Amino acid sequence: MNAPASSSVVSSAVAEFALRKGDNCLILGHRNSEWCGHAPALEEDIALANTALDLIGQTQLWLGLACEAEGKGRTPDEVAFLRDVSGYRNLLLVEQPNGDFGRTLMRQYLFDAWHLPLLKALMGSADRRIVEIAEKASKEVAYHLERSADLVVRLGDGTAESHARMQAAVDFLWPYTGEMFLADALDEELAAAGLAPEPGSLKAAWQEHVTRTFAEATLKAPEKSFAQKGGRRGVHSEHLGYILAEMQFLQRAYPGANW
Amino acid sequence: MDAATISRPAVAEIWSWLGEIPDPEIPVISLVDLGIIRDVTWADDLLEVTVTPTYSGCPATGVINFEIERSLREHGIEKLVLKRQLSPAWTTAWISAEGRAKLRDYGIAPPVEGTAACAGALRPLEVSCPRCGSLRTERISQFGSTPCKAHFRCTDCLEPFDYFKSI
Structure with a gap:
């Protein structure tokens, strides 16, 4: 393979990778923002909005990289607002409906406990741009994980009602966690090029954190489960379409609208 | 007139101007106090100001960039560019x-x-x-x-x- 072809292959792999990272942040950020003005306590309302803000900021960085690596002149806004469901590359976990506050927190925790080790690993990427985004985002995500883990423990080991709700959240969300650790051809290519860790290599750190937190929270992970998958190749649950309908309405109804 | 020599205020002076721009959310401290101005350099007649974000999604970022540009233009700088630098990531240790x-x-x-x-x-x-x-x-x-x-x-x-x- 000649050098230019090889570098364009790497660029397209980086673009697709950045799209996956950006879409996770965008959809989870949007989900969290749905709580704005509706959370059970003012402090939690603010915390959810701030977490959403961090995630949307990280989205801009990742989608910015996706556009740069893709080299087609698209902007992050176009990528966010003008793709349909099948173009989205996020994990199914992050598009699941908010449910009650417990389910929202559990979804955040299960994601954070994966997100932080992922970003730490990406700080060793062969691509300087990935390293820079990971370095920035990891500082914010450390706070996300501290908060979500703390609340999982407080509510899991709380009242009978809060415990039951947190356990129901675990049971509902668990099948969506396996997808985080599955590798496809792109993941293998990225790992071989030293651009990103093998997804499976993050499992031990995640498992260790979840086991420790659940023990403290008196929650049980299901013994048997299966992994729902498809998000990274654009096969999503019905919920994503509703998110996009709300998120993209303005740009579709009034193309190019600006503040 | 030679545009490159007409008005190139000293970098130290530009730093002092930037030190007068308040943070939009915490107006008692300046952008320089906050430690987010990373570099000020001249490239011929173009002034390059390198800024680092505090948080990825900080809504003040846009306002900060706007205020830097407005202030420097008021001081007579005509050609300037703001560069974003992510790494090394901003740390609160840089607050003066x-x-x-x-x-x-x-x-x-x-x-x-x-x-x-x-x-x-x-x-x-x-x-x-x-x-x-x-x-x-x-x-x-x-x-x-x-x-x-x-x-x-x-x-x-x-x-x-x-x-x-x-x-």
């Missing part, structure tokens, strides 16, 4: 001593080492109340009025206050 004192006077406890986003494990924080100075304070919420702040309460004077989180 003067900036910390101003934060405290304003009622915001300045950052101390040893929180979630810093290297190492979680350790108990010694955040002193900006009103009465007591170290008997407790955290109410990880997130305060902005992503960069947490919400605390003093158990001596009973006043709530903002704590500028360490990252």
